[in-house]
Amino acid sequence: xxxxxxxxxxxxxxxxxxxxxxxxxxxxxxxxxxxxxxxxxxxxxxxxxxxxxxxxxxxxxxxxxxxxxxxxxxxxxxxxxxxxxxxxxxxxxxxxxxxxxxxxxxxxxxxxxxxxxxxxxxxxxxxxxxxxxxxxxxxxxxxxxxxxxxxxxxxxxxxxxxxxxxxxxxxxxxxxxxxxxxxxxxxxxxxxxxxxxxxxxxxxxxxxxxxxxxxxxxxxxxxxxxxxxxxxxxxxxxxxxxxxxxxxxxxxxxxxxxxxxxxxxxxxxxxxxxxxxxxxxxxxxxxxxxxxxxxxxxxxxxxxxxxxxxxxxxxxxxxxxxxxxxxxxxxxxxxxxxxxxxxxxxxxxxxxxxxxxxxxxxxxxxxxxxxxxxxxxxxxxxxxxxxxxxxxxxxxxxxxxxxxxxx
Numbered sequence: 001x002x003x004x005x006x007x008x009x010x011x012x013x014x015x016x017x018x019x020x021x022x023x024x025x026x027x028x029x030x031x032x033x034x035x036x037x038x039x040x041x042x043x044x045x046x047x048x049x050x051x052x053x054x055x056x057x058x059x060x061x062x063x064x065x066x067x068x069x070x071x072x073x074x075x076x077x078x079x080x081x082x083x084x085x086x087x088x089x090x091x092x093x094x095x096x097x098x099x100x101x102x103x104x105x106x107x108x109x110x111x112x113x114x115x116x117x118x119x120x121x122x123x124x125x126x127x128x129x130x131x132x133x134x135x136x137x138x139x140x141x142x143x144x145x146x147x148x149x150x151x152x153x154x155x156x157x158x159x160x161x162x163x164x165x166x167x168x169x170x171x172x173x174x175x176x177x178x179x180x181x182x183x184x185x186x187x188x189x190x191x192x193x194x195x196x197x198x199x200x201x202x203x204x205x206x207x208x209x210x211x212x213x214x215x216x217x218x219x220x221x222x223x224x225x226x227x228x229x230x231x232x233x234x235x236x237x238x239x240x241x242x243x244x245x246x247x248x249x250x251x252x253x254x255x256x257x258x259x260x261x262x263x264x265x266x267x268x269x270x271x272x273x274x275x276x277x278x279x280x281x282x283x284x285x286x287x288x289x290x291x292x293x294x295x296x297x298x299x300x301x302x303x304x305x306x307x308x309x310x311x312x313x314x315x316x317x318x319x320x321x322x323x324x325x326x327x328x329x330x331x332x333x334x335x336x337x338x339x340x341x342x343x344x345x346x347x348x349x350x351x352x353x354x355x356x357x358x359x360x361x362x363x364x365x366x367x368x369x370x371x372x373x374x375x376x377x378x379x380x381x382x383x384x385x386x387x388x389x390x391x392x393x394x395x396x397x398x399x400x401x402x403x404x405x406x407x
Contacts, residue, residue: 023044093120096123097125097126124145124147133154136164149172158180160184168190172196205230213237228249228251252275253277263291268293309336327350367395370400379401
């Protein structure tokens with residue numbers, strides 16, 4: 001997407017959808033092979049022979065500095081722990097993608113990056129993940145065509161220069177694993193083209209009129225925000241948001257009420273948020289909007305005693321994949337569960353108090369895969385042929401239930 005390779009014959013097709021279609025076609029042709037089919041993310045590998053073919057087709061456009069030969073290279077990978085910075089070529093005018101590695105912190109990464117930026121004004125992709133950075137150079141503001149910036153797992157960065165907010169072409173920004181960031185840039189609202197944002201921050205509260213002004217966002221992820229207590233209340237302004245993931249935010253106590261207005265939201269995951277209260281009874285009564293959720297994962301939320309109706313019922317006709325796990329106080333599934341008529345995949349893991357399946361499960365005719373793990377009492381009731389709940393799920397072709405403990 002950042003390099004402008006995605007083309008579609010259809011007007012107004014979302015670039016993420018075009019990219020997903022490309023991936024599916026490459027999978028079908030065995031160009032890629034899928035390693036895991038997790039809720040998120042998808043993981044692929046490429047056979048060595050296919051990799052060689054890809055490099056051959058790319059010829060001089062893709063290179064590492066070990067084999068750098070001409071000034072025509074557009075996509076460059078450089079490992080500072082294995083190569084001396086002096087090997088970095090001067091002629092970088094054609095460069096579109098730069099991936100730097102410096103996990104061991106051997107190089108003066110900041111000055112090197114500043115030098116590269118001064119010679120690479122047309123960069124579209126800059127990947128600095130795991131580079132042991134402490135700060136970004138201010139001249140990053142000159143990369144007017146930059147669309148993808150990966151700063152993940154640079155744990156020593158405390159602040160980002162506010163000049164980063166001048167990058168109005170930026171579509172993707174990864175800050176996950178940057179545990180030292182004390183505060184997001186105050187002018188982040190000016191990143192008007194941003195479509196995907198991963199956040200790790202030490203903040204307890206997020207500024208209003210900050211992220212909520214990024215109305216082009218399609219994917220928003222909060223990860224390891226250890227101090228974060230609340231998200232921004234005006235989240236309903238993100239009218240194009242399709243994916244929201246919240247994980248390892250241990251002090252998060254509630255979700256904003258505006259979440260119920262995100263009718264374009266397709267994927268929602270809430271994982272390892274120990275203090276989160278998802279009951280929000282007032283929202284259950286008020287919710288009227290039809291949602292579009294396709295995937296929902298909830299896990300590691302010990303306060304949860306019943307599934308949040310305000311999230312699920314609005315998407316009863318669209319939800320296809322439900323994953324619940326590590327819910328130590330979940331004791332029953334609701335009677336309205338039978339209304340999830342589009343549900344295809346159901347995964348239940350480590351819900352020890354869950355005793356039985358709700359009535360009406362046999363009406364979930366679209367359900368094709370059902371897995372139960374570490375739920376001893378429920379597993380016993382779902383034993384094939386003899387379990388009390390077996391008649392409710394006998395129609396499911398792909399059913400897995402781990403060994404029960406009869407002690």
